Amino acid sequence: MAVKITDICISCGACIDECPVGAIVDDSDNPTGADAYYVYADKCVECVGHHSSPACMEVCPTEGCIVLGA
Template sequence: MAVVINDTCINCAACIDECPVEAIVDEDDNPTGEEYYYVYPDKCVECVDHFDSPACAEACPTEDCITWDMPFTADHKSYFCEGENYLGEKAYVCENADAEMPMRDDISLEDRQAHRSVVED
């Protein structure tokens, strides 16, 4: 993954409309069962080669709703396959966990682990 949508999401669809790879689904299709939008970790490309920063976060009207997450790479397979954040779709994510999705190298692992906001004030 690259970004994650948290429970402050107001389900407005601004992020869905901006995602160039259709990695975001609404609350009805959220595989975790949560009632807010969801970013598929094996589809998100952090808008690398599309925009200067993740378009979903730029479009989101809710402050700190979209945060950095660990990159979807083989090095972080256990994060996605064993972590509680992905229990609702563990089998699906683990099937695709060897994929190497593009990521922004300038975002530190510390910022990703801390789920820092993509859009900083």
């Protein structure tokens, strides 16, 4: 499983800095070419073993922006 960043993202960058495995990239590195932040599902571990919940969700200032199980 992996987290997903929804279209309500404000591109603040907090999640990128907090991700312990480097699974999140900004729009300039989005492999789909979309103008949005992107989570590499094959890298995302939902912070199991790192935090009690995904670190990106803990620091995100936009409620509902990052969702589980995408």
